[in-house]
Amino acid sequence: MSVLKRLNDPQLGREMIKKVKEQAAQLAGHLGRAVALMEVCGTHTMAISSTGLRSLLAGLVELRSGPGCPVCVTAAGDIEQMIALARMPGVTVATFGDMVRVPGVLSSLERERAGGARVQIVYSPVDAVALARDKPDQEVIFLGMGFETTAPMVALSINQANNLRLTNFSVYSVHKLVPPVMRALLGAGEVKVDGLILPGHVCAITGSEAFAFIGEEYGIPAVVTGFTPVDILDALHILLNKIQTGDNRVVNGYRWVVRDDGNLQAQSAIKNCFYLGDAIWRGFGVVNGSGLLIGEKFAHYDAMRKFTAERLDDAAEPQGCRCGELLRGLISPGDCPMFGHPCTPASPVGPCMVSSEGACAAYYHYR
Amino acid sequence: MSVVLLAHGDGGLLTRELVEGLFLKYFKSPLLRQFSDAAVFNWPGSRLAITTDAFVVDPIFFPGGDIGKLAICGTTNDLAVSGARPRYITASFTIEEGFALADLEKMVASMAVACAEAGVDMIAGDTKVVPRGHLDKLFITTTGIGMVPEKLDWGYHRPVPGDAVLVNGSLGNHGLTILAARENLGLTGALASDCAPLNNIINLLQEQCPGIKMMRDLTRGGLSTAAKEIAEACGLDLCLREDALPIDQAVRGAADILGLDPLYLANEGKFLAIINPAQAAKAVDILKQNAYGRDAQVIGEVCAGKGNVYLQTTLGGTKILGLLAGQPLPRIC
Structure with missing residues (x-):
């Protein structure tokens, strides 16, 4: 059996669930409550919902x-700025699909597109460079969002645009880094979790050691893992063990993808193009040193400098939306009074109901 | 400002809102309210089914088919799943100025092949050309008419708890193929649309398996959307099993990479049938002997309930499937 098949093997999965349930029951009995774990990555949230793991472990x-x-944590002010960019004459906004339906205060990129704005969904920032090359009369602005995972590709595309000497390409960079926001989250002390499931893809770039501080400074065990049912169950098994034994060192449970020191080439691509700045996160506000801003060397590809005099202070959150608290791990989607009515994937109030990695969408689709 | 969004045309929740909130406000025929793939009605001496569809696929040529073949298959399949034997078809072509005549001929020839396979005659047509830039290359609208066997009684009123739910093969191929071809994702190698006329195999099933209670084709919105609509219209639950769902390895892999769920992706050669459980195995056997049913599977059963679709995951958990909401969008990372 191939490794990939093995990782999706239902028989193995069912055996592991049995074991994890026994372990969890024992630990929950000892704690006098359910074991509280946080999965940091949206793809994990989706996988946990879509495999039915959430319902299997309920209680x-x-x-x-x-x-x-990434879409969910993009600040409301940045969403407004992106919508404003799309409205500018002669501009084509190129973006990942998830962003198109995120509601701003009065509009969304989807609505702007219906009203005549040029909003082009791309699957890679490199496609946006090709678009700029093929449409020299248009200013192509790529909405650069995401974490350590997407930033290297954006760095690459800026380099490519530079090699092609394009003058009609720029990036609105709201890239963010995960370790600083985890520090902000745990440092605030609002959320009480017994263990963390770390984002496998992000760790592939940063390395698992970038998250060692979670155990060292906050005394919480954490496991890096992949996205198949067997990966996730394995992480749960390790985490439950570590909680029981009080061992807080970070564990790399995704060794065939993640190195302790990460992907050095991708890290250097990021360093070459971006510098560390502050970023505004939905739900958190300003998190120092958590943003990747385009460096001086490539200033002419920075849409923020090219088109916007200054960054908007954070705009108003959609009224009644509790995405912010959700992103801080304080509530579950079901705790929001708008979940399912009026907020649905068809008429989302907040970004967490839009994105295919959003917790509200995951809970809604797979109730 | 209230405007039409792309999502109003994706066959999911917003499409339904538009149909119920706007079109049905003005058009009141009870036939329109059947909410089925084709309207079935009595005509002196016979029972007829009629359906109409617009095809706007981009790209117009894709692995496994083209917009012309799709137009014939889509319309004949809508008739066939309504129990009709497709007989006649009409087509209206709206063409962008500058469209290559060679491409037009290639596409029309492919329509003719599909008509011959389905056994339908093209009997009327219309051609309009619009200035360059007023539409994207070519749109086709087809209307089909078919005869419904007199005693046939398929519909949402038939299913009862215990009935079997089956599909004629792998899910999500068309939707993913189109996405991969349109966006040049470099995934096209192993992917092809399942676009095919299903009326011959459906007619055969109709003759051999009188226990069939109803069918739906699994086009826009995929299996999930069709299953949810059936469950709601019947007032019953559908209980499906993930390990029984036929999904090609290539589709599963590509959907995984893009963060898409094959159960919400369009098919153009797939139907779902609800059948008396005593005949389910026979129906699957018949299907498996046909090129368009080789991967046929019983995927679950009808249960008492209130219009929900439950999927038992391979791990033994349960999740609910619903209507497609918004176009399937690939995730960021």
């Missing part, structure tokens, strides 16, 4: 979502 393990959905 024993409470799985909270964290700030790991």
Whole structure:
């Protein structure tokens, strides 16, 4: 059996669930409550919902979502800025699809597109460079969002635009880094979790050691893992063990993808293009040193400098929307009074109901 | 400002809102309220089914088919799943100025092949050309008419708890193929649309398996959307099993990479049938002997309930499937 098949093997999965449930029951009995774990990454949130793991572990393990959905953590002010960019004449905004339906205060990129704005969904920032090359009369602005995972590709595309000497390409960079926001989250002390499931893809870039501080400074065990049912169950098994034994060192449970020191080439691509700045996160406000801003060398590809005099202070959150608290792990989607009515994937109030990695969408689709 | 969004045309929740909130406000025929793939009605001496569809697929040529073949298959399949034997078809072509005549001929020839396979005659047509830039290359609208066997009684009123739910093969191929071809994702190698006329195999099933109670084709919105609509219209639950769902490895892999769920992706050669459980195995056997049913599977059963679709995951958990809401969007990372 191939490794990939093995990782999706239902028989193995069912055996592991049995074991994890026994372990969790024992630990929950000892704690006098369900074990509280947080999955940081939106893709984990989706996988946990879509495999039915959440319902299988209900009552024993409470799985909270964290700030790991790139669209969801994009600040309301940045959304307004992106909508304003799309409205500018002669501009084509190129973006990942998830962003198109995120509601701003009065509009969204989807509505702007219906009103005549040029909003182009791309699957890679490199496609946006090709678009700029093919449409020299248009200013192509790529909405650069995401974490350590997407930033290297954006760095690459800026380099490519530079090699092509394009003057009609720029990036609105709201890239964010996960370790600083985890520090902000845990440092605030609002959320009480017994263990963390770390984002496998982000760790592939940063390395698992970038998250060692979670155990060292906050005394919480954490495991890096992949996205198949067997990966996640394995992480739960390790975490439950570590909680029981009080061992707080970070564990790399995704060794075939993640190195302790990460992907050095991707890290250097990021360093070459971006500098560390402050970023505004939905739900958190300003998190120092958590943003990747385009460096001086490539200033002419920075849409913020090219088109916007200054960054907007954070705009108003959609009224009644509790995405912010959700992203801080304080509530579950079901705790928001708008969940399911009026907020649905068809008419989302907040970004967590839009994105395919958003916790509200995951809970809604797979109730 | 209230405007039409792309999502109003994706066959999911917003499409339904538009149909119920706007079109049905003005058009009141009870036939329109059947909410089925084709309207079935009595005509002196016979029972007829009629359906109409617009095709706007981009790209117009894709692995496994083209917009012309799709137009014939889509319309004949809508008739066939309504129990009709498709007989006649009409087509209206709206063409962008500058469209290559060679491409037009290639596409029309492919329509003719599909008509011959389905056994339908093209009997009327219309051609309009619009200035360059007023539409994207070519849109086709087809209308089909078919005869419904007199005693046939398929519909949402038939299913009862215990009935079997089956599909004729792998799910999500068309939707993913189109997405991969349109966006040049470099995934096209192993992917092809399942676009095919299903009326011959459906007619055969109709003759051999009188226990069939109803069918739906699994186009826009995929299996989930169709299953949810059936469950709601019947007032019953559908209980499906993930390990029984036929999904090609290539589709599963590509959907995984893009963060899409094959159960919400469009098919153009797939139907779902609800059948008396005593005949389910026979129906699957018949299907498996046909090129368009080789991966046929019983995927679950009808249960007492209130219009929900439950999927038992391979791990033994349960999740609810619903209507597609918004176009399937690939995730960021």
